[in-house]
Amino acid sequence: MDRRRFLHLGLLTGVSCVLSAAPVAAFQQVDCAETGNADPACRRLNDHLDRIRQLDQALAAQGMTDPEQRRAVLAATLCPFCGLPLIATAGPGGF
Numbered sequence: 001m002d003r004r005r006f007l008h009l010g011l012l013t014g015v016s017c018v019l020s021a022a023p024v025a026a027f028q029q030v031d032c033a034e035t036g037n038a039d040p041a042c043r044r045l046n047d048h049l050d051r052i053r054q055l056d057q058a059l060a061a062q063g064m065t066d067p068e069q070r071r072a073v074l075a076a077t078l079c080p081f082c083g084l085p086l087i088a089t090a091g092p093g094g095f
Contacts, residue, residue, distance in 0.1 A: 048079060052086050 032042035052074060059070045075087045 044082070047081070048086050051079065055086070 032039070032045055055074060055077060056070060059073060064070055064073070071087075075085065077086050078084065079086055
C-alpha cells in the first residue's frame, strides 16, 4: 500500500467517524406530549393509554369500584396487538 492510498483511507475513516457521531435515531428521546406527533412509539403509547382508559371504564361500569382491584386487573392485561403488558410492573419478569 502506498502512502497516498494510506492517507486517503485515513481521511475516509476520519470523515465517516465524524459523520457517524451524530445521535442515532433509535436512541433519541421523543417528546410524545407534542400535538400531532406521528412517531410510531408515540402512537403505540397512545394506543396503550386508550386501552387502559377503555378497560378501566368497562371495569367501573361492571361494578368493580375498588381501585386496587382494577389496578391489578389492568396490570395483568396484555395488549392484544404487541403482547406487552398495558401497565409495566416492577417485579419478577417486569420492567
